[in-house]
Amino acid sequence: IVMTQSPVTLSVSPGERASLSCRASQRVDTNLAWYQQKPGQAPRLLIYAASTRAPGIPGRFSGSGSGTDFTLTISSLQAEDAGIYYCHQYKDWPRETFGQGTKVEI
């Protein structure tokens, strides 16, 4: 299953809303997660089951979608939200696949 993310880069001012898209080449139902990665660090789970926030993740992060089209929304961007965001399908688990990432710049 091929995951395609858009845009490649997103430049957003602090306090603004950011919307990141992810499209699957086949239906994955809600078997979709989002991760944030900062330089020199491993990815961190933000959202699983398409819309459930992982423990400790701030409420400004939300996920939506099902089937083939998904969105990660950051409602009011903070400086610490800069990084690369990846979507991840696990419908085909353990043969999971990832999107190529969206870089969020503040």
Place this chain on the structure above:
Amino acid sequence: QVQLVESGGGLVKPGGSLRLSCGASRSRFGDYYISWIRQVPGKGLEWLAFITTDGATTHYSDSVKGRFTVSRDNARNTVFLQMDSLTVGDTAIYYCTSGEGDGSIDYWGRGTLVTVSS
């Protein structure tokens, strides 16, 4: 929760072998399946291999099948990734990962860098 720590990365020549280890911090390590994921520096994430909690079942991506072997020793709280016939294209950061069962990845190690170069 489980904390994962990879080791064993380094520089190896094309055609060579390397064995990575993934150690865990807790005594119930045997309750966790493990997947290996790699990332070429500055690039995306690629799933490579998976092993069940008891080590009885493994899966591999097409890119490493026949060259990489995953195994585990629950008594030592360790999973291994034996990598043979390495190529320049295998140069990447290798992460050991696991989760709580729904398929998403709750736990990531810090990664270990493997460089394949002559």
